Amino acid sequence: MLTDRLIGEIIQKKNPCIVGIDPEWEKIPDLYKQTAALAPDVVFQWAADVIDCIADLVPAVKPQIAFYEVYGADGIRIFQDIVAYAHEKNLIVIDDSKRNDIGNTARAYAYAHLSEDGPVNADFLTVSPFPGTDSLAPFFDAARQNGKGVFVLVKTSNPGSADISDALHPSGIRLCEWLADHLNRIGQTYAGRSGYSPIGAVVGATFSKEAAGLRKRMPRNYFLVPGYGAQGGTAEDIVPCFNEDGLGALVSSSRGILYPHLSAGVSPRTRTQYQENVRQQARKMQREVYQALKRAYQGMAY
Amino acid sequence: MLTDRLIGEIIQKKNPCIVGIDPEWEKIPDLYKQTAALAPDVVFQWAADVIDCIADLVPAVKPQIAFYEVYGADGIRIFQDIVAYAHEKNLIVIDDSKRNDIGNTARAYAYAHLSEDGPVNADFLTVSPFPGTDSLAPFFDAARQNGKGVFVLVKTSNPGSADISDALHPSGIRLCEWLADHLNRIGQTYAGRSGYSPIGAVVGATFSKEAAGLRKRMPRNYFLVPGYGAQGGTAEDIVPCFNEDGLGALVSSSRGILYPHLSAGVSPRTRTQYQENVRQQARKMQREVYQALKRAYQGMAY
Numbered sequence: 297m298l299t300d301r302l303i304g305e306i307i308q309k310k311n312p313c314i315v316g317i318d319p320e321w322e323k324i325p326d327l328y329k330q331t332a333a334l335a336p337d338v339v340f341q342w343a344a345d346v347i348d349c350i351a352d353l354v355p356a357v358k359p360q361i362a363f364y365e366v367y368g369a370d371g372i373r374i375f376q377d378i379v380a381y382a383h384e385k386n387l388i389v390i391d392d393s394k395r396n397d398i399g400n401t402a403r404a405y406a407y408a409h410l411s412e413d414g415p416v417n418a419d420f421l422t423v424s425p426f427p428g429t430d431s432l433a434p435f436f437d438a439a440r441q442n443g444k445g446v447f448v449l450v451k452t453s454n455p456g457s458a459d460i461s462d463a464l465h466p467s468g469i470r471l472c473e474w475l476a477d478h479l480n481r482i483g484q485t486y487a488g489r490s491g492y493s494p495i496g497a498v499v500g501a502t503f504s505k506e507a508a509g510l511r512k513r514m515p516r517n518y519f520l521v522p523g524y525g526a527q528g529g530t531a532e533d534i535v536p537c538f539n540e541d542g543l544g545a546l547v548s549s550s551r552g553i554l555y556p557h558l559s560a561g562v563s564p565r566t567r568t569q570y571q572e573n574v575r576q577q578a579r580k581m582q583r584e585v586y587q588a589l590k591r592a593y594q595g596m597a598y
Numbered sequence: 599m600l601t602d603r604l605i606g607e608i609i610q611k612k613n614p615c616i617v618g619i620d621p622e623w624e625k626i627p628d629l630y631k632q633t634a635a636l637a638p639d640v641v642f643q644w645a646a647d648v649i650d651c652i653a654d655l656v657p658a659v660k661p662q663i664a665f666y667e668v669y670g671a672d673g674i675r676i677f678q679d680i681v682a683y684a685h686e687k688n689l690i691v692i693d694d695s696k697r698n699d700i701g702n703t704a705r706a707y708a709y710a711h712l713s714e715d716g717p718v719n720a721d722f723l724t725v726s727p728f729p730g731t732d733s734l735a736p737f738f739d740a741a742r743q744n745g746k747g748v749f750v751l752v753k754t755s756n757p758g759s760a761d762i763s764d765a766l767h768p769s770g771i772r773l774c775e776w777l778a779d780h781l782n783r784i785g786q787t788y789a790g791r792s793g794y795s796p797i798g799a800v801v802g803a804t805f806s807k808e809a810a811g812l813r814k815r816m817p818r819n820y821f822l823v824p825g826y827g828a829q830g831g832t833a834e835d836i837v838p839c840f841n842e843d844g845l846g847a848l849v850s851s852s853r854g855i856l857y858p859h860l861s862a863g864v865s866p867r868t869r870t871q872y873q874e875n876v877r878q879q880a881r882k883m884q885r886e887v888y889q890a891l892k893r894a895y896q897g898m899a900y
């Protein structure tokens with residue numbers, strides 16, 4: 297079961313933090329670039345270097361497909377190759393595509409991203425719930441059939457996330473709460489020995505108080521927590537996304553890990569030096585999050 | 599301006615109906631298939647045949663990217679080629695991808711799908727609003743900069759669409775109404791000589807009463823109306839999506855046009871025969887919708 301494997305990795309590596317593999321061309325160190333123009337072929341090299349230097353530190357990676365779609369079909373080929381490469385390194389892969397549609401279209405997306413004989417074959421897929429809960433069912437079905445997981449947007453990390461997630465459902469609770477209750481119900485029928493379900497929720501690191509309430513409503517659904525670092529979420533902010541056992545959430549960072557040379561103002565001179573910098577950032581995040589959890593919770597499983 | 603060109607095509611062809619180019623492998627006539635397994639290379643041939651036989655009838659086509667993503671990178675290459683092929687045939691292309699994300703990720707999607715130097719370069723992109731109105735801004739900006747359009751999901755055609763779109767915004771109106779007001783405001787700053795804006799809305803054909811209210815709230819935003827035919831929407835149902843001039847909406851059908859052999863129970867024997875069947879379905883839909891509009895509205899512009 298996926299969550300059991302995920303939790304095993306988190307405990308062994310003492311790390312619930314993951315890294316987004318987001319190739320923003322203009323931010324990739326110059327040493328990778330032969331030309332100034334977009335070059336899909338070097339993106340794989342860059343991404344593989346990142347994966348190599350963090351594979352023993354993190355339980356999972358999260359490639360964001362938008363940053364591959366900018367290269368068109370070539371980019372999707374690299375996306376598929378990156379998923380496969382991360383799998384070779386025994387990493388769990390979260391395909392951050394926020395797909396959404398209804399009926400047979402949702403089934404096509406689920407096949408493309410979560411089926412073992414499909415082109416991507418990721419472990420988790422992020423999905424967006426606007427078309428309603430019936431539109432989520434094909435993704436849940438695919439996850440169950442293939443031993444995969446889904447993270448449904450519940451509360452995103454941007455300032456405007458309240459526009460929709462805080463609207464009132466006819467039942468009298470806010471949409472994010474109503475979605476949480478729905479995921480809690482579905483998750484109860486699909487969970488591992490750990491009790492945790494891979495029918496998960498995206499809950500932004502930037503809304504600490506919200507997170508506490510959502511955690512209570514869906515205590516055993518895994519959370520994917522974006523917004524750490526570059527978007528303003530701190531180690532203290534993400535504590536309420538976790539349970540007392542220090543489990544139940546994955547904290548994700550991309551820019552803060554991948555592009556330290558931008559804030560440092562000094563470009564790495566070699567691939568090895570770049571990898572050392574990235575690894576240092578990943579370790580720093582792990583330390584901050586782990587220490588914050590240790591301070592908050594007595595019953596940490598790791 | 600995109601809406602002016604679109605309206606010119608609608609008036610000239612006397613047709614506000616468009617066709618979804620959705621290659622569902624198991625539904626494509628056997629005559630196209632050399633093997634039972636998915637074969638991306640024949641998908642282009644099939645799609646080009648469909649486009650050839652309807653290009654003089656419809657103002658636009660709407661490829662749904664999910665049905666290309668199932669073939670992975672090869673499918674995305676075909677998707678890009680189909681968009682280019684439709685452009686060669688002077689068709690407007692609606693890239694039905696329902697993308698959604700925040701900040702620089704939304705900007706990456708907008709570049710990939712709506713930029714002239716990006717890999718897709720569609721005319722319109724469908725987007726999903728769950729992350730909030732700030733997440734839509736990069737798509738609107740890209741549309742404005744590149745002379746393109748966006749259709750935002752407001753009310754989808756599935757039974758469960760009410761889950762989220764009917765929730766109450768803090769301002770006291772339903773989310774679909776609140777989104778409509780937002781699109782109306784944005785659309786007023788980006789419209790063609792016709793007065794119509796390509797900052798559009800997806801409004802399902804299956805919710806006729808809703809459509810009338812939404813039409814009033816955003817009289818000059820173009821509507822994309824899915825759910826005709828196979829999903830249950832009738833010609834009478836879609837009338838309230840239009841204005842008195844018979845403009846303001848595009849009615850889309852996919853399965854009902856593409857796969858008449860499934861309901862007929864007889865497979866076409868030749869590509870020409872298949873094209874005749876598809877063309878017949880497209881003409882039938884055009885007739886039904888045009889007649890319903892003529893019955894309802896005196897002031898038709900065509």
